[in-house]
Amino acid sequence: MIRNIKILHITNHSGTTLNANQIATYINNSNPKTNPKPNSNSNNIYNLSIQITTKPWQYHHYINSAQANTIFEEWQKQIELNTYDILLFTDTIMYGRPFLQNIDKHPCQIILYITNRFDWGIWNITDPDFYKLYSSKSRNNRVICITDNRYDKYYAEIKGNIHFPLEDYVRLTPYISPILHISANYTNKFKLLIQNRGTDINHYKPMLDSYGIQYDVFDSVKRYRDKEHICEYLGILHLPYQVNIQSLWENLGYGIIHFIPSKRFILELLENTNWYYWEEHNKKTSNCEQLFAKSIDYSEWYSQDLNDCFIYFDTY
Secondary structure, three states, X not given: OOEEEEEEEEOOOHHHHHHHHHHHHHHHHOOOOOOOOOOOOOOOOOOEEEEEEEEOOOOOOOOOHHHHHXXXXXXXXXOOHHHOOEEEEEOOHHHHHHHHHOHHXXXXXXXXXXXXXXXOXXXXXXXXXXXXXXXXXXXXXXXXXXXXXXXXXXXXXXHHOOOOOOOOOOOOOOOOOOOOOXXXXXXXXXXXXXXOOOOOHHHOHHHHHHOOOOEEEEOOOOOOOOHHHHHXXXXXXXXXXXXXXXXXXXXXXXXXXXXXXXXXXXXXXHHHOOOOOOOOOOOOOOOHHHHHHHHHHOOHHHOHHHHHHEXXXXXX
């Protein structure tokens, strides 16, 4: 018997939307009713059918307790929450506040998939009720908290006393087609692709040019075409600006090479320059030095199990 599960996914992030939809597609395609397997177990987890509806968040990043109640009332009027089994929140977990705060007024399970700091959006604001809410509701049997990297799990545990049912994190690795259609553009095979985000390229462009390094720069205005476009290049020159990026695993699945500063070199750049941007570097908190060190150690870029996925460089 197939169990149909309806999920309402609330996010503004295209990457987490893609990954969640691909997981649903994988589970649906693994359904024994449509893809029978010999001697398959009738109680297999894949006796499921997943339907995901994604809705954007149209409010501020930060919402206080009163605003959360107002937003919940608005959503109740617009959407029949009782028709969904699960509410899924990704990227900015603040979006879950109205539904956690009013969990007794709807029947849904809640999944908080933390891919950013769980309190991202609370800047220069004191809101102890937020932390109490998320700490207590993370222990509710209708709420599951998971993260996609070790640092966000560590941060949520020490900053918010968040409970996680799993000991480690969950990487939403997207399905990659084994057949890639890459155009024969050999003019780019000796060039690096640079996505100008985080640290502005103007800070290190003179060094690249002095060594005769060839590259093309893309940003939010001049965008690269797709993953196949990146595959035309020698690889990506990436200066990490936060502990992970949503496109990492899709890039790796396409065989895209990432050239990134070694752990020693990124620490040197952060210590000796005022232009390298790392999200946790300038946090003004009581334990900012501890958080900064952990953000490097626990990031995807310097995780020991991923060492073979990158080419590290110690100097320009």
